[in-house]
Amino acid sequence: xxxxxQPTEKELKDLVKKVDKLVSKRPAxxxxxxxxxxxxxxxxxxxxMMESMALMEKSGMVKSTGKKDVGDHKFWNTQPVPSFNDxxxxxxxxxxxxxxxxxxxxxxxxxxxxxxCEINMEDDKEVKELYELLTMNYVEDDExxxxxxxxxxxxxxxxxxxxxxxxxxxxVRVASNKKLVAFISGIPVAMRTYEKVHNLTxxxxxxxxxxxxxxxxxxxxxxxxxxRSHVEGIFQAAYTxxxxxxxxxxxxxxxxxxxxxxxxxxxxxSRIPPRSTLSRMIKAYKVPEKTSIAGLxxxxxxDVPQVRVLLNKYLSRFDFAPVFETDEDVKHWILPHxxxxxxxxxxxxxxxxxxxxxxxxxxxxxxxxxxxxxxxxYMFYYGLEIPQALDHDQxxxxxxxxxxxxxNDALVLAKKAGFDVVNTLDxxxxxxxxxxxxxxxxxxxxxxxxxxxxxxxxARNKVGLVML
Ligand SMILES: CCCCCCCCCCCCCC(=O)SCCNC(=O)CCNC(=O)[C@H](O)C(C)(C)COP(=O)(O)OP(=O)(O)OC[C@H]1O[C@@H](n2cnc3c(N)ncnc32)[C@H](O)[C@@H]1OP(=O)(O)O
Numbered sequence: 001x002x003x004x005x006q007p008t009e010k011e012l013k014d015l016v017k018k019v020d021k022l023v024s025k026r027p028a029x030x031x032x033x034x035x036x037x038x039x040x041x042x043x044x045x046x047x048x049m050m051e052s053m054a055l056m057e058k059s060g061m062v063k064s065t066g067k068k069d070v071g072d073h074k075f076w077n078t079q080p081v082p083s084f085n086d087x088x089x090x091x092x093x094x095x096x097x098x099x100x101x102x103x104x105x106x107x108x109x110x111x112x113x114x115x116x117c118e119i120n121m122e123d124d125k126e127v128k129e130l131y132e133l134l135t136m137n138y139v140e141d142d143e144x145x146x147x148x149x150x151x152x153x154x155x156x157x158x159x160x161x162x163x164x165x166x167x168x169x170x171x172v173r174v175a176s177n178k179k180l181v182a183f184i185s186g187i188p189v190a191m192r193t194y195e196k197v198h199n200l201t202x203x204x205x206x207x208x209x210x211x212x213x214x215x216x217x218x219x220x221x222x223x224x225x226x227x228r229s230h231v232e233g234i235f236q237a238a239y240t241x242x243x244x245x246x247x248x249x250x251x252x253x254x255x256x257x258x259x260x261x262x263x264x265x266x267x268x269x270s271r272i273p274p275r276s277t278l279s280r281m282i283k284a285y286k287v288p289e290k291t292s293i294a295g296l297x298x299x300x301x302x303d304v305p306q307v308r309v310l311l312n313k314y315l316s317r318f319d320f321a322p323v324f325e326t327d328e329d330v331k332h333w334i335l336p337h338x339x340x341x342x343x344x345x346x347x348x349x350x351x352x353x354x355x356x357x358x359x360x361x362x363x364x365x366x367x368x369x370x371x372x373x374x375x376x377x378y379m380f381y382y383g384l385e386i387p388q389a390l391d392h393d394q395x396x397x398x399x400x401x402x403x404x405x406x407x408n409d410a411l412v413l414a415k416k417a418g419f420d421v422v423n424t425l426d427x428x429x430x431x432x433x434x435x436x437x438x439x440x441x442x443x444x445x446x447x448x449x450x451x452x453x454x455x456x457x458x459a460r461n462k463v464g465l466v467m468l
Contacts, residue, residue, distance in 0.1 A: 091455035237451035248447035255439035260420035299343040314383035321464025356382035379424035427463035
C-alpha cells in the first residue's frame with residue numbers, strides 16, 4: 001500500500017480538531033451554529049475521518065494518539081487484558097486466580113540504584129514528598145500548559161479510604177539519597193460490572209519522574225502493584241488513563257463550565273470565540289448569587305445512611321459502578337472534607353431526597369506570567385429520588401429536569417467557593433445537563449479500563465464510576 005497517499009496522522013488529527021471545534025465546541029458565549037445543514041455535514045465528515053483513522057490505526061498504518069502503533073504494546077501485550085480487536089459478548093476473568101503459594105512474596109527487582117518503599121500517608125513528611133513528586137511530574141495536557149496539582153490533603157483523602165492497605169502505596173526511591181522518583185497506588189473498591197459485584201484494586205497516581213521517563217519503569221511499577229494485589233487475594237483492577245492502551249471498556253469526554261471567563265482566557269484555557277467579546281462571555285457565564293432549591297444545605301454526618309441508600313439506588317442505573325457497601329464508605333467519600341470535597345443534600349420533611357458533590361483539583365498553570373493556579377472543581381457523585389410510578393421516558397425526563405436544577409445550584413456554590421471552572425465527564429446522566437448548564441466539551445478524553453476482566457463495552461452514559 002502506498003502510505004504517502006494517505007494523510008499523515010498529524011494531518012488527520014489537525015482535521016479532526018478543526019472540524020471538531022467547528023461542529024461541537026459550544027462557543028463560549030453559548031451561541032450555536034445557525035446553519036444546521038452544514039453542521040450535520042461537518043459532523044458526517046468528522047465521523048468518516050475518525051472511522052478511517054481508526055481503520056488505519058488498526059492496520060498499523062498510522063500511529064494512535066501520537067504515541068505508538070496500536071498492537072505494538074510490548075508490555076500490555078503480555079498482560080491479561082483484551083486486545084483492541086476482541087469483540088466481547090460475555091463477562092469473566094481472563095486468567096484464573098493464582099493460588100497463594102504460587103504468588104511471588106518478594107518485590108520485583110528494580111534497576112540498580114533504585115529501591116522500593118511504601119509511602120506512609122499518615123506521616124505529613126512523606127505526604128509532602130508524594131505531593132512534590134506529583135505536583136512537578138504528574139499529568140499534563142498535550143500542550144504542557146496545565147498540570148494536575150492534587151493538594152496534600154486531597155492525596156490523604158484519596159489514598160486512606162476505609163480498608164486502605166499500606167502495601168499498595170508503592171514508591172521508588174533513589175538508593176543513594178532516598179529521593180522519591182516514582183509512585184503507584186491501589187485502594188480497595190467494591191465494583192459492579194453489569195451484574196457481577198467484585199472486590200477490585202483501584203489503581204491511580206502512577207507517576208515516574210520526568211528525568212526517568214521512557215526507561216520501562218512504569219511496567220515494573222504496574223507488575224509490582226499487581227503482585228501486591230495478588231498477595232491480598234485481589235485479581236482484578238480498575239483504572240483510568242488519558243492514553244489508549246489495550247483495551248478501554250469505555251471512553252468518556254471532558255466538559256468544562258466556565259465560572260471565571262476572564263481568568264480562563266488569560267490562562268489560555270478558553271478562547272474568546274470569533275464575533276464575541278470578553279464582556280459577552282462574562283455575561284453569558286454569570287451565575288445567580290443564591291441557590292434556588294428549597295431545603296438545600298450542606299451534607300452532615302447524620303445524612304450518611306440516607307445518602308448511601310440514595311446513591312446506591314441511583315448507581316444501579318449504570319453498568320459499571322462502585323457499590324458503597326458501608327456507611328463508613330459514604331462518610332469517607334461523600335461527607336464534606338474541608339478544601340477537598342463539597343457535598344449538599346436537599347432535605348424535605350426530614351427526608352433527604354437528593355444530594356450532589358464536587359471535589360477540588362487545581363491545575364498548575366505552566367509558564368503563565370499572571371496566573372499560577374487554575375481552581376477547578378470536578379463533579380463527583382450525586383443521587384436523586386426517582387418517583388416509582390414513572391415509565392422509562394418519564395423517568396429520563398424527570399432526571400433531566402431535576403439534575404439541571406441541582407447542577408444549577410452546584411454552579412452557584414462552586415462559584416462562591418472560589419472555583420474558576422467546573423469540569424465533568426459525560427458519564428452517568430451528565431449528558432442531560434451539560435448543554436443547559438453551559439458546559440462546553442474539551443479536547444480531553446478519559447479511558448476506563450479493567451485488568452483481568454473481560455466484559456462487553458460500557459456506553460458512556462452507563463459508566464457510574466468517578467475516578468479522582
Ligand atoms: C490485579 C491488580 C492489577 C493492578 C494493575 C492494573 C493495571 C494498572 C495500570 C496503570 C494504571 C495507571 C492509572 C494512572 O495513574 S493514569 C495517570 C498516569 N500518569 C501520568 O500520566 C503522569 C505523567 N506521566 C508519567 O509519569 C509517565 O509517563 C508514566 C508513569 C505514565 C509512564 O512512564 P514512561 O512514560 O516513563 O513509560 P515507560 O517507558 O516506563 O513504560 C512504557 C509502558 O507503560 C505504558 N503506559 C504509559 N502510560 C501508562 C498509563 N497511564 N497507564 C498504563 N500504562 C501506561 C505504555 O503504554 C508502555 O507500555 P506498552 O505500550 O509498551 O505495552
